[in-house]
Amino acid sequence: MKVKLWGTRGSVPSPGPETIRYGGNTSCVGVTLSDGSLLALDAGTGIRNLGLSLPDKPSRLHILLTHLHLDHIQGLVFFAPCFRPQTEIVIWGPASPEASLRDRIARYISAPLSPIEVRELPCDVSFRHTPESEWEIGPARIRAASVAHRGPTLGYRIEDGADSLAYIPDHEPALGADLDALEDEWISGFGLAQGASMLIHDGQYADAEYPDHLGWGHSSLSHALSFARRTDVGRTVLFHHDPLHSDEQLDRLSEEARERWVADGGASEEIELGAEGAELDVRAPAPSSAVAG
Amino acid sequence: MSTASQKPLELILARNLMSALSTPAFLVDEGGLLVFYNEAAGVLLGKQWEALGTVGPEEWGSLFGPFDQNGEPLPYDDLPLVRAVRDDRPAHAEFEIRSTDGEQHRVEASAFPIQTAHGSRGAIAVFWPVAANGAGA
Numbered sequence: 489m490k491v492k493l494w495g496t497r498g499s500v501p502s503p504g505p506e507t508i509r510y511g512g513n514t515s516c517v518g519v520t521l522s523d524g525s526l527l528a529l530d531a532g533t534g535i536r537n538l539g540l541s542l543p544d545k546p547s548r549l550h551i552l553l554t555h556l557h558l559d560h561i562q563g564l565v566f567f568a569p570c571f572r573p574q575t576e577i578v579i580w581g582p583a584s585p586e587a588s589l590r591d592r593i594a595r596y597i598s599a600p601l602s603p604i605e606v607r608e609l610p611c612d613v614s615f616r617h618t619p620e621s622e623w624e625i626g627p628a629r630i631r632a633a634s635v636a637h638r639g640p641t642l643g644y645r646i647e648d649g650a651d652s653l654a655y656i657p658d659h660e661p662a663l664g665a666d667l668d669a670l671e672d673e674w675i676s677g678f679g680l681a682q683g684a685s686m687l688i689h690d691g692q693y694a695d696a697e698y699p700d701h702l703g704w705g706h707s708s709l710s711h712a713l714s715f716a717r718r719t720d721v722g723r724t725v726l727f728h729h730d731p732l733h734s735d736e737q738l739d740r741l742s743e744e745a746r747e748r749w750v751a752d753g754g755a756s757e758e759i760e761l762g763a764e765g766a767e768l769d770v771r772a773p774a775p776s777s778a779v780a781g
Numbered sequence: 782m783s784t785a786s787q788k789p790l791e792l793i794l795a796r797n798l799m800s801a802l803s804t805p806a807f808l809v810d811e812g813g814l815l816v817f818y819n820e821a822a823g824v825l826l827g828k829q830w831e832a833l834g835t836v837g838p839e840e841w842g843s844l845f846g847p848f849d850q851n852g853e854p855l856p857y858d859d860l861p862l863v864r865a866v867r868d869d870r871p872a873h874a875e876f877e878i879r880s881t882d883g884e885q886h887r888v889e890a891s892a893f894p895i896q897t898a899h900g901s902r903g904a905i906a907v908f909w910p911v912a913a914n915g916a917g918a
Contacts (some may be wrong), residue, residue, distance in 0.1 A: 583898040620899050634790035640898070664797030672787070674796060679787030 489630075489770040491686070492518040493601075495534020496762040498658070498706070498728035499559050504690045506734040511764020513537070514559035515657050515728060517688060522648050529644065529655050529688075530554055531579075534764065535563035539570075546574040550625050552618075553581035554657060555641040556592055564593070565602050575611040580632070582640035583617040583685050587606040590615040598629045618642060636660050636676040637705040645680040650772040654684040654721065657728045660705050667714040681719035686770045688762065689715060691726030694741055709741060715747055716759070722751075722772070782873050801912065805888075805908040810900055813866050815828050822851045825888075825908065827880035847876040847886070861892035865904035875911065887911040 495513030514532030521527065526542075528535055528551045537549075542549075547567055555559060569575040581589045584639045593615065596608045606613070618632035620740035635643040635656055642686045643656035654677075661667060661676040672678050681687050691712040693701055698708035706728065707715070716724040726745060729738055742761040786829040788796075793806060793840060796817045799806040806824035811868050815832055823829035826845055847855050864872035892906035899918045 571792060616900075633787070634897075636790060636794060664801055665793075674788055674793055676790055676793050 489522060489646070489648045489653060489685075490520045491519075491653065491688070491770060492536075492538075493725075493727075493762045493764055493766045493768075494518055494538045495530075495532045496727055496729055496764050497532075497559070497731060497757045498690075499546045500731050501533045501559075501562075502731040504737075509735045509763060510729055510733075510738045510761065513764055514562060515554075516563060517655065519595070519628075519646060519653065521625075522627050526527075527552060527625065527628070527646070530560045530657065531564045532559050532561070533563045533566070536566040536568075539568035539689075542569060542577065544568075544572060548576040549578070551577060551579045551713055552630070552644055552655075553579060553638065554643065554655070555582060555639060556596075557639070557658070558596070560658075561593060561596055565597055565604065569612065570609050570611050572760050573610045573612075577611050577613045579613065580616050580618050581615070582632075582634070582642045584640045586688055588615065613648070620691075630679065633677070635680070636663055638703075641705075643677050643680045645684065648770075650685075652684045652686075652772070653770045654681040654687045654689075654691050656680060656687070658705055659690040659707055660703070660711070661715055662707065662735050663703060667711060667718060673720065675715070675718060677715070677720055681715070681721055683720050683722075683725075685722045685772045686725065686768070687719065687721040687723070687726050690724045690728045691741075691745070691761070692728050692730045694737075694744075697730070700753040709748075711743060713745065713752070716749075716754060718756075722758065723768075725762045726760070726766065729761070788816070789897065791897050791902045795895060795905050796904075799905070801831070807862060807906045807908070808903065809862050809866060809906075810903040813863060813868065816903070822908065825880065825886060825910065826878070827882050829882075840914075845880070846878040846885075848879070849876060852877075860904045861890045862904050865892035865894045865906070869896075869901055878908075 495516040496511050497514050513534035514781045516532045516534030517529040518538050518699050519527040585718040597606045622631045626644050631645045637658045646653045690707040692706035693708045694711050695708045746756045799819040803821050805825045806819050808817040818830050826889045859874035861874045873891045875889045877887050879885050888908040890908050892904050895902045
């Protein structure tokens with residue numbers, strides 16, 4: 489299993505000379521499965537470039553949405569396969585007691601926010617609420633579960649052979665909780681991430697910034713590190729960068745993350761900040777790579 | 782997938798909220814198993830949650846009561862938390878409980894089910910101590 493980070497930014501697109509290296513596009517990750525098929529995780533503005541990279545031929549694509557905040561769906565109407573009649577697109581997302589997934593997405597893909605309506609999309613698009621139990625797409629076994637964020641929000645675990653990817657881009661597991669003191673079963677997202685080969689996780693705030701954003705649905709660096717350590721993942725990619733963070737600030741955050749991870753007994757190559765355009769192998773961790781604690 | 786079981790998010794968030802309250806509060810899962818109570822409830826009962834551990838429905842009744850105004854044990858099925866889980870609707874009652882030091886406390890209890898897109902996940906109950914004159918303490 490391989491992933492490509494097409495958008496790593498959180499909240500709002502942040503293009504500009506100060507965000508060139510980590511990128512300004514919002515959440516989107518392409519996952520290439522062992523049979524060569526593709527899953528898209530979220531449809532932030534990064535999905536526009538993902539769409540442009542795909543060949544113009546009949547295909548079936550699955551898009552797994554964590555939630556419907558704009559930074560996770562804004563790229564949908566600029567996703568080239570949506571405008572190809574020979575393409576079938578299945579969009580998965582969280583259920584809500586208020587309205588169907590289709591109707592909630594249609595609030596964005598409709599006037600006055602969009603020049604087109606969902607029914608006008610040339611592709612064959614369908615919308616599905618994620619089931620409670622595991623399901624399969626091609627060779628992948630997929631599980632979705634609610635995680636701590638504002639509004640109905642999912643995290644995903646994707647397993648393909650021995651490799652496993654946990655994707656929890658918007659997550660505040662430490663809201664009202666001490667991650668270091670809680671039992672495993674009481675930690676939001678634990679069951680999705682436990683022992684995963686790779687974890688892509690919210691790391692939006694520096695520790696000093698978190699108190700001013702308590703309850704906004706995102707993690708501080710300390711929380712992200714604690715979550716990764718508790719879940720014993722093989723490799724952690726911090727994601728959903730704050731739109732106010734420049735490349736230089738993210739470099740400093742990356743350095744701090746590595747230093748603290750190593751100080752806790754991990755290896756420096758086990759943690760990094762996600763950079764737009766990065767292509768990463770998702771491989772089952774070797775037994776010796778587990779972090780104590 | 783071979784990952785450990787995890788409590789539903791709704792129970793996790795309920796526990797986090799309850800932990801920040803000074804009102805005694807109790808949490809049961811969809812099977813009626815008591816899975817948490819907060820520090821204020823621990824003060825009322827005379828025993829903190831960490832010292833008690835997981836307690837099944839019948840054990841709960843024998844540990845702390847509850848009793849009616851005549852000192853008779855209340856039927857388990859009549860407890861608000863049990864009714865909230867069983868009937869999927871809010872429930873309210875007034876009764877007495879016995880703390881570990883033997884002292885009895887009169888309380889009002891309100892319970893409501895925790896409903897999700899995938900059905901009920903359990904129930905939460907808050908206890909409100911009642912003063913001797915009947916007013917809320």
